[in-house]
Amino acid sequence: MNSPGRSGGDLSAGRWWTLGGAEMLDVMTSVEQLMALGRVVHIGTDAQKSVRRMEFVTVVCVLNPGKGGRVFYTRQFAKKEMTLFDKLSMETWMSLELALKMNAEFNLPEEKKRIWVHVDANPDTRYDSSNYVKQLAGMVAGSGFPVLVKPDAWCASHVADFAVKNKHRRIPVAKER
Numbered sequence: 001m002n003s004p005g006r007s008g009g010d011l012s013a014g015r016w017w018t019l020g021g022a023e024m025l026d027v028m029t030s031v032e033q034l035m036a037l038g039r040v041v042h043i044g045t046d047a048q049k050s051v052r053r054m055e056f057v058t059v060v061c062v063l064n065p066g067k068g069g070r071v072f073y074t075r076q077f078a079k080k081e082m083t084l085f086d087k088l089s090m091e092t093w094m095s096l097e098l099a100l101k102m103n104a105e106f107n108l109p110e111e112k113k114r115i116w117v118h119v120d121a122n123p124d125t126r127y128d129s130s131n132y133v134k135q136l137a138g139m140v141a142g143s144g145f146p147v148l149v150k151p152d153a154w155c156a157s158h159v160a161d162f163a164v165k166n167k168h169r170r171i172p173v174a175k176e177r
Helices: 027-036 084-105 128-142 154-164
Strands: 016-018 040-049 054-063 069-078 115-119 147-149
Touching: 027 040, 027 054, 027 069, 027 084, 040 084, 040 154, 054 084, 054 154, 069 154, 084 115, 084 128, 115 128, 115 154, 128 147
Parallel strands: 040 115, 115 147
Antiparallel strands: 016 069, 040 054, 054 069
């Protein structure tokens, strides 16, 4: 079982796929090449609890304004029982750790290293995650990356959520006439 985040799992070395199901053999090189073309990278992670474990999906969205973009994702697993703070911290750390690795390893000029980290927490006090927004966003900002939180954290709250729930694998059923 893969162990995420601080426990030693290197997300960049894991298995990565596109939303279309193609496996990416070298996601780091692919992302670096796209960034060299001036593309902006957004990284986000979301988690889903299953019967036996917690599944984390980290996505890298590389935008090509006006033409869409590319999405790459990887999966990691952890123990099922986890507090909300631990889950949000793990999600944020996994995204941040990947951003730090890309920033350190990519041989690009600083103006090409545009990486945004999305945090899956909501500042609205109606949500329990609001208690942790400042701490989680501060962890990202303190590491030198621009940060987005809900409702603006689309990479974590929509794209990663889409992948963790396997919505990209659902085949539409044709309606009978």
